[in-house]
Amino acid sequence: MPIPPDAFFLDHAAGLPLQVQLRRQIIAAVTAGRFRAGEKLPSTRALARHLGVARVTVAQAFAELVSTDYLASRDRSGHYISDSIERRLEAEPPAPDTPRFDWDSQIEGRFVRAQRTDRERDWRGFAYPFVYGQADPALVDHAAWRDCAMRALGRREFDSLTGDLYDADDPELVDHIARQILPRRGISAGRDEILLTLGAQNALWLVAQVLLRPGASCAVEDPSYPGQREILLASRARILPVPVDARGLPPDAIPPGVAAVFTTASHQCPTNSTMPLARRKELLARAQAQGFAVVEDDYEFEMSFAGAPSPALKAIDRAGAVIYIGSFSKSVFPGVRLGYVVADPRVIAEARALRGMVLRHPPGHMQRTLAHFLSLGHYDAQANRMRRAYARRREVMLAAIAREGLRLASPEATGGSSFWLATPEGVDSSALATRLKARGVLIEGGAAFFAQPARGRGFFRLAYSSISAERIPEGIRRIAEALREQGQDALPPAPEG
Amino acid sequence: MPIPPDAFFLDHAAGLPLQVQLRRQIIAAVTAGRFRAGEKLPSTRALARHLGVARVTVAQAFAELVSTDYLASRDRSGHYISDSIERRLEAEPPAPDTPRFDWDSQIEGRFVRAQRTDRERDWRGFAYPFVYGQADPALVDHAAWRDCAMRALGRREFDSLTGDLYDADDPELVDHIARQILPRRGISAGRDEILLTLGAQNALWLVAQVLLRPGASCAVEDPSYPGQREILLASRARILPVPVDARGLPPDAIPPGVAAVFTTASHQCPTNSTMPLARRKELLARAQAQGFAVVEDDYEFEMSFAGAPSPALKAIDRAGAVIYIGSFSKSVFPGVRLGYVVADPRVIAEARALRGMVLRHPPGHMQRTLAHFLSLGHYDAQANRMRRAYARRREVMLAAIAREGLRLASPEATGGSSFWLATPEGVDSSALATRLKARGVLIEGGAAFFAQPARGRGFFRLAYSSISAERIPEGIRRIAEALREQGQDALPPAPEG
Numbered sequence: 001m002p003i004p005p006d007a008f009f010l011d012h013a014a015g016l017p018l019q020v021q022l023r024r025q026i027i028a029a030v031t032a033g034r035f036r037a038g039e040k041l042p043s044t045r046a047l048a049r050h051l052g053v054a055r056v057t058v059a060q061a062f063a064e065l066v067s068t069d070y071l072a073s074r075d076r077s078g079h080y081i082s083d084s085i086e087r088r089l090e091a092e093p094p095a096p097d098t099p100r101f102d103w104d105s106q107i108e109g110r111f112v113r114a115q116r117t118d119r120e121r122d123w124r125g126f127a128y129p130f131v132y133g134q135a136d137p138a139l140v141d142h143a144a145w146r147d148c149a150m151r152a153l154g155r156r157e158f159d160s161l162t163g164d165l166y167d168a169d170d171p172e173l174v175d176h177i178a179r180q181i182l183p184r185r186g187i188s189a190g191r192d193e194i195l196l197t198l199g200a201q202n203a204l205w206l207v208a209q210v211l212l213r214p215g216a217s218c219a220v221e222d223p224s225y226p227g228q229r230e231i232l233l234a235s236r237a238r239i240l241p242v243p244v245d246a247r248g249l250p251p252d253a254i255p256p257g258v259a260a261v262f263t264t265a266s267h268q269c270p271t272n273s274t275m276p277l278a279r280r281k282e283l284l285a286r287a288q289a290q291g292f293a294v295v296e297d298d299y300e301f302e303m304s305f306a307g308a309p310s311p312a313l314k315a316i317d318r319a320g321a322v323i324y325i326g327s328f329s330k331s332v333f334p335g336v337r338l339g340y341v342v343a344d345p346r347v348i349a350e351a352r353a354l355r356g357m358v359l360r361h362p363p364g365h366m367q368r369t370l371a372h373f374l375s376l377g378h379y380d381a382q383a384n385r386m387r388r389a390y391a392r393r394r395e396v397m398l399a400a401i402a403r404e405g406l407r408l409a410s411p412e413a414t415g416g417s418s419f420w421l422a423t424p425e426g427v428d429s430s431a432l433a434t435r436l437k438a439r440g441v442l443i444e445g446g447a448a449f450f451a452q453p454a455r456g457r458g459f460f461r462l463a464y465s466s467i468s469a470e471r472i473p474e475g476i477r478r479i480a481e482a483l484r485e486q487g488q489d490a491l492p493p494a495p496e497g
Numbered sequence: 498m499p500i501p502p503d504a505f506f507l508d509h510a511a512g513l514p515l516q517v518q519l520r521r522q523i524i525a526a527v528t529a530g531r532f533r534a535g536e537k538l539p540s541t542r543a544l545a546r547h548l549g550v551a552r553v554t555v556a557q558a559f560a561e562l563v564s565t566d567y568l569a570s571r572d573r574s575g576h577y578i579s580d581s582i583e584r585r586l587e588a589e590p591p592a593p594d595t596p597r598f599d600w601d602s603q604i605e606g607r608f609v610r611a612q613r614t615d616r617e618r619d620w621r622g623f624a625y626p627f628v629y630g631q632a633d634p635a636l637v638d639h640a641a642w643r644d645c646a647m648r649a650l651g652r653r654e655f656d657s658l659t660g661d662l663y664d665a666d667d668p669e670l671v672d673h674i675a676r677q678i679l680p681r682r683g684i685s686a687g688r689d690e691i692l693l694t695l696g697a698q699n700a701l702w703l704v705a706q707v708l709l710r711p712g713a714s715c716a717v718e719d720p721s722y723p724g725q726r727e728i729l730l731a732s733r734a735r736i737l738p739v740p741v742d743a744r745g746l747p748p749d750a751i752p753p754g755v756a757a758v759f760t761t762a763s764h765q766c767p768t769n770s771t772m773p774l775a776r777r778k779e780l781l782a783r784a785q786a787q788g789f790a791v792v793e794d795d796y797e798f799e800m801s802f803a804g805a806p807s808p809a810l811k812a813i814d815r816a817g818a819v820i821y822i823g824s825f826s827k828s829v830f831p832g833v834r835l836g837y838v839v840a841d842p843r844v845i846a847e848a849r850a851l852r853g854m855v856l857r858h859p860p861g862h863m864q865r866t867l868a869h870f871l872s873l874g875h876y877d878a879q880a881n882r883m884r885r886a887y888a889r890r891r892e893v894m895l896a897a898i899a900r901e902g903l904r905l906a907s908p909e910a911t912g913g914s915s916f917w918l919a920t921p922e923g924v925d926s927s928a929l930a931t932r933l934k935a936r937g938v939l940i941e942g943g944a945a946f947f948a949q950p951a952r953g954r955g956f957f958r959l960a961y962s963s964i965s966a967e968r969i970p971e972g973i974r975r976i977a978e979a980l981r982e983q984g985q986d987a988l989p990p991a992p993e994g
Contacts, residue, residue, distance in 0.1 A: 020873070027874050031677045068878035099785070101818035103843045106756070106790060108710060111850035121663055124656070135659035145658075146650045149862075153643045159621070161642075162632035164831035166618055180528045198695065198856040205855050213605060230854050259603070288596070293603060321598035334661035337860045346600045353608035357727050358702050359695040359856060363834045363863050365646075376517065377524050381565035 002040040003081075005050035018053050022061040030070055030081060041071065041079040114230050118430075118448055120437070123466070127440035128475030132418055132463035135333035139386050141378055145332075148372035152365055160364040167356035169196040170367035176374040177326075177340055185301060186315025187324065192345040195352050198362050200299060200327035200339040204262075205231050206351045206358075207323050207341060211293055212237040216259040221249050223449035223456065225269045225297070228262060241451035244268055246412055248275035251283040260293045265313045267300055270449050270461050271420045272413035280313050287321040294322045302331045302383040303390055304415040320344045328370060330417070330465075331383045338362055338370055390417055393464040393472060400473045404480035409459055417465035422458055424487040429460040432482060441478050499537040500578075502547035515550050519558040527567055527578060538568065538576040611727050615930075617939055620963070624937035625972030629915055629960035632830035636883050638875055642829075645869035649862055657861040664853035666693040667864035673871040674823075674837055682798060683812025684821065689842040692849050695859050697796060697824035697836040701759075702728050703848045703855075704820050704838060708790055709734040713756040718746050720946035720953065722766045722794070725759060738948035741765055743909060745772035748780040757790045762810045764797055767946050767958050768917045769910035777810050784818040791819045799828040799880040800887055801912040817841045825867060827914070827962075828880045835859055835867055887914055890961040890969060897970045901977035906956055914962035919955055921984040926957040929979060938975050 007029070010021050029035040041047070044062060048055040062079050065071040072082045123131045153161065160170055174194050182189055197203040204227070212218060212235050220232065222241035232239050242253045248268045254261055263283070265275040275283075287294050296313045314324040320343075327339040341351060355361070373379050397419060401408065409422040423429050429445040436443055446459030467475065504526070507518050526532040538544070541559060545552040559576050562568040569579045620628045650658065657667055671691050679686055694700040701724070709715060709732050717729065719738035729736050739750050745765045751758055760780070762772040772780075784791050793810045811821040817840075824836040838848060852858070870876050894916060898905065906919040920926050926942040933940055943956030964972065 023874065024872050027872065027877075028676065031680060065874065068874035069881050070874055070877070098815040101785065101790070101816040101841070102788065103817075103841050105788075107707060107843055107847055109843075109847060111707070111847050111854065115664070115850040115853065119663055121665060134661055135655075137655055137659075140655075140659055142652070142655060142659075149646065149650055153646055155639070158632075158634055158637075158639060160832070162634075162637055162639075162830035162832040164631055164826070166616055167612070168618060179525065183528060201854070202856040210604060210608070227854070234851075234854060288598065291599065291602075293598070318595040319598040320600075329661070333659035335657070335659040335861045337857065344598070344600050346604055346606075350604055350606060350608050353612040354731075356612065357608065357698070357724070357731060359699040360834065363860060364832045366860050366862070375521050375524065377520065377562065377565035377567055380524075380567070384566050 003035060003042065005042045005047050007035075008042075008047060008051060010051050010053065018051070019057045019061045019064075022051070022058065023064055026061070026065060027070060035081050037081050037083045039081045040077075041081070043078055111234065114233055116226050116230065116448055118433070118445060120442055123442055126437075126442045128471055128478065129442045129466050130418075130444075130462040130464065130475060131442050131466050132444060132461060133329065133334060134466045135335065136389075136466050138468065139382070139389055140333050141382050141385075144376075144378040144382075145369070145373060148376065148378065149365070149369045151372050152368040157368055160368045163364060165361045165364060167352050167361065169194075169361065170364060170371060173367045173371040173374075176371050180374055180379075181326070182342065185298065185324075185326075186311030187342060189342045193342055193348055195341045195343075195348045195355065196362055196367060197339045197341060197355065198359060199329055199334070199337045200297065200325055201227050201231075202337075202355075202359075203325045203327070203339045203341045204228055204295075204297065206354055207295055207325065207343075207347075208232060208235050208237070209354055210347060210350045211260045211295070211323075213259075217255075217257060218260040218262060219254045219258045219292075220262045220451075221264065221268060222451050223270055223446070223459070224262070225264070226448040228297070229451070232262075239451070244271060244273065246271075246273050246410060247279060248273050249279070249283070251279060251286050254283075254286060254290075254292075256290065258290075258292050260295055261287070262295045262297070263313070264297045264299065266296075266298055267304075267416055268413075269297070269299065270418065270446075270459075271410040272416045272418070273410050274413070274415075275313075277316075280316060284313070284317055284319070284321065288319050292321075295325065296322050297325045299325075299327055300330045300416050301326075303387055303417055314342060323347055331379065331386065332370065332373065336366060336370060338366060389469075390464065393467070393469045396469045396472045397462070397464050397476070400476035403473075404476050406476065406480060406483070418461050418463035421460055421462060423460065424483060427483060427487040428457045430457065432460065432479075432486060435482050435486065436479060439478050439482065441475055441482075443479065500532060500539065502539045502544050504532075505539075505544060505548060507548050507550065515548070516554045516558045516561075519548070519555065520561055523558070523562060524567060532578050534578050534580045536578045537574075538578070540575055608731065611730055613723050613727065613945055615927075615942060615945055617934070620939055623934075623939045625968055625975065626939045626963050627915075627941075627959040627961065627972060628939050628963050629941060629958060630826065630831060631963045632832065633886075633963050635965065636879070636886055637830050638879050638882075641873075641875040641879075642866070642870060645873065645875065646862070646866045648869050649865035654865055657865045660861060662858045662861060664849050664858065666691075666858065667861060667868060670864045670868040670871070673868050677871055677876075678823070679839065682795065682821075682823075683808030684839060686839045687842075690839055690845055692838045692840075692845045692852065693859055693864060694836045694838060694852065695856065696826055696831070696834045697794065697822055698724050698728075699834075699852075699856075700822045700824070700836045700838045701725055701792075701794065703851055704792055704822065704840075704844075705729060705732050705734070706851055707844060707847045708757045708792070708820075710756075714752075714754060715757040715759060716751045716755045716789075717759045717948075718761065718765060719948050720767055720943065720956070721759070722761070723945040725794070726948070729759075736948070741768060741770065743768075743770050743907060744776060745770050746776075746780070748776060748783050751780075751783060751787075751789075753787065755787075755789050757792055758784070759792045759794070760810070761794045761796065763793075763795055764801075764913055765910075766794070766796065767915065767943075767956075768907040769913045769915065770907050771910070771912075772810075774813075777813060781810070781814055781816070781818065785816050789818075792822065793819050794822045796822075796824055797827045797913050798823075800884060800914055811839060820844055828876065828883065829867065829870065833863060833867060835863060886966075887961065890964070890966045893966045893969045894959070894961050894973070897973035900970075901973050903973065903977060903980070915958050915960035918957055918959060920957065921980060924980060924984040925954045927954065929957065929976075929983060932979050932983065933976060936975050936979065938972055938979075940976065 044058040048058045217238035314322045324342040409420045433445040444461040446456030447453035450456040541555040545555045714735035811819045821839040906917045930942045941958040943953030944950035947953040
């Protein structure tokens with residue numbers, strides 16, 4: 001029996017080409033079983049009239065669907081739903097009396113419990129998003145990335161796009177990291193000392209599994225990156241938090257017997273302080289003497305405003321005790337999901353074997369696209385653009401913060417894409433964050449960064465990587481306003497408009 | 498001091514546009530420190546003459562490098578290496594007397610030891626590659642994928658391309674899997690019952706971590722997928738192998754007290770046998786009675802030649818005890834690195850939290866591109882094309898196998914992209930594989946598939962997913978030839994040419 005034209009409709013506002021919409025609609029109807037094999041479609045003329053589109057639009061859609069086996073065309077008599085389509089198999093609906101499998105007794109739920117829940121997925125819906133680590137359409141060179149992705153989709157790149165690389169990485173990307181990026185951090189490394197990962201989070205996770213045997217203990221900066229604590233808690237290692245000061249991690253405070261020390265030496269997360277050279281050398285000397293590995297998360301090094309950034313810890317690591325972690329999430333965009341580890345070949349070999357077991361390898365297409373983005377200079381251009389924009393936003397932030405009388409927790413810190421602030425006495429930053437959400441302002445409470453969440457109540461992080469300079473002053477004003485209400489005049493009175 | 502034209506050269510055979518080559522060369526020289534800030538470049542005229550290219554080519558390259566901050570252009574006086582380039586920081590070379598960090602005492606090396614080493618990365622260099630699970634340029638619709646990737650790079654898809662999705666998946670891809678793919682397997686699932694993974698390997702790994710607490714035991718088919726054994730061994734669970742027969746896993750042979758059973762019911766790996774409905778129902782009844790979860794790896798279901806494939810175990814799972822794993826590696830290409838898990842919302846929530854900790858999420862661009870590939874019908878077209886090609890190759894394989902007198906280990910098996918063969922008495926398939934490599938033939942020895950590798954010596958796998966039909970007969974002939982030499986006439990004499 002023929003399918004009537006009324007069975008079709010188009011959403012002229014949908015933004016998709018009408019021809020594409022029509023194809024999608026027919027495919028959806030076939031796979032959902034609404035259109036059955038052998039059923040006849042309306043003529044292109046009748047359907048075009050009904051939909052109010054050109055007849056060629058319908059003809060194109062039909063031709064495409066014939067070539068993809070959804071439709072069959074019989075000379076003169078028109079188009080039919082193809083017989084070669086596998087019909088939908090109806091699932092047996094669970095009988096009402098079927099007992100459900102007892103999952104509660106099967107699943108520990110420890111991963112869900114360890115999960116961070118304080119981040120707003122719909123941050124774009126907020127007028128004043130002081131959120132950290134998201135891409136800013138104004139700073140990402142979308143066109144250049146698109147161009148590089150096109151190159152990576154070319155015929156000659158078929159193998160890198162489609163192949164199972166087993167445990168290998170894209171040699172072109174590895175070479176560009178070794179030649180273009182690591183030298184700027186003072187690091188020289190060979191291919192067997194570099195491993196590509198699915199972002200820095202994945203790099204941290206792999207390194208933690210390789211270093212921490214069950215029952216091992218490790219030292220971490222306090223406060224530190226919440227994603228790192230998540231990983232270490234799940235690894236069931238003993239975590240020994242070491243409070244940081246204005247110069248980062250104090251080496252003499254590292255407890256004896258740790259297998260590894262996790263640090264953000266160049267740019268402490270979240271305080272943004274930088275570890276001086278003397279401390280770095282002491283840290284490495286202790287690593288050698290006490291026999292612990294040093295894991296250096298060198299996130300955001302591209303965002304140093306004071307000229308060239310200080311060399312990485314890894315650059316002065318003569319003994320090879322440092323495992324270096326880099327990421328492209330900040331300087332390209334987080335959706336690229338690519339990072340890397342630089343370490344002793346034995347560490348890399350073990351992490352590579354683990355990566356192969358857990359996920360094989362990052363998609364070849366993303367690797368090759370990034371290789372082009374680096375080789376054509378787009379990476380540097382974008383990092384420069386971001387650095388300039390962040391520097392400007394930072395000035396606006398500092399002025400507004402001073403004007404509204406907010407308190408910086410680490411005033412001497414430079415660079416990066418965020419500030420670390422202290423709340424007035426007795427003001428809980430979690431409550432502050434909740435209150436501000438209702439006023440279109442997103443901030444990060446400090447709790448997630450501390451080993452003892454309660455210690456974080458007095459701090460919060462304000463990132464300026466995703467908020468425009470124009471919106472910053474009003475955002476800061478609203479934060480100060482909320483603080484005054486909550487802190488009972490803990491802040492000086494609002495400045496004269 | 499000016500840089501002489503002789504410092505530049507182009508490889509006219511490199512395949513890259515000359516303008517791009519020139520840009521790459523200048524960027525490489527700058528980042529390597531060979532060209533220093535402030536140094537003057539040759540005039541476009543002089544350099545074009547030296548390189549033997551049009552002057553506009555050099556001018557374009559320079560203009561691009563100015564826009565990306567590598568070069569500065571001073572009116573009338575030409576182009577200079579930009580001052581804004583961060584100069585290469587020299588790493589302190591390790592003093593010869595520096596003791597190296599003692600990694601050997603730090604690293605267990607268990608992941609390297611568990612690693613599979615029998616796969617040939619350069620399989621494309623072999624004339625007769627009976628390798629499994631690699632993409633065939635003749636069957637992958639590269640142009641269609643490219644078109645879908647272009648759509649996924651459009652302005653309106655900026656967020657899905659660049660954003661950190663935290664623990665979320667691309668809703669468009671999830672919907673297409675739920676509406677287009679699962680119904681064909683008889684499965685209906687909601688969004689909270691579906692998790693996207695970085696391929697089936699990643700799905701298996703996540704599920705194993707969620708199900709197997711330390712010390713738990715699980716039942717696995719023997720032989721089975723080597724990547725799965727790797728995962729279970731590393732999880733430190735007790736692995737109880739259950740020998741399969743011509744109808745797959747015998748439910749009554751499952752030992753008591755297991756937390757989970759891993760099965761490839763529709764298409765046993767590597768024997769390709771199919772579990773009959775009666776056994777499936779018994780397996781599910783035991784799961785409910787004994788309280789174990791069932792993990793169903795439904796790889797390759799698209800490659801069923803006998804009309805529509807039988808519904809999945811999950812389709813008749815009324816209690817919700819089955820965790821279903823699907824992959825796009827076979828039907829799209831392995832480089833896409835995308836798979837999925839369908840299970841009870843509690844299982845999905847836990848696996849999602851773990852995935853977020855280990856790698857955040859698969860790249861949004863790959864997810865959105867695949868969503869377009871599905872919605873536009875390319876997925877079905879490609880699966881149909883593969884099915885037809887595999888069916889044809891299968892016929893050629895069967896004829897050659899019969900002609901040369903090789904022995905199928907499971908003759909009744911249908912579908913898939915490989916055969917499981919038995920060697921003549923006393924012939925070791927590992928030695929056979931090594932011997933054949935020297936003759937341009939790649940096969941998979943059986944050892945990697947068995948809990949006791951020695952039991953695999955009598956078997957080997959021949960895949961026809963990456964070898965053309967034309968090459969199959971000669972490849973099979975060489976295998977038979979090597980078997981005769983090794984097996985001392987264990988095979989009938991070679992047929993008359």
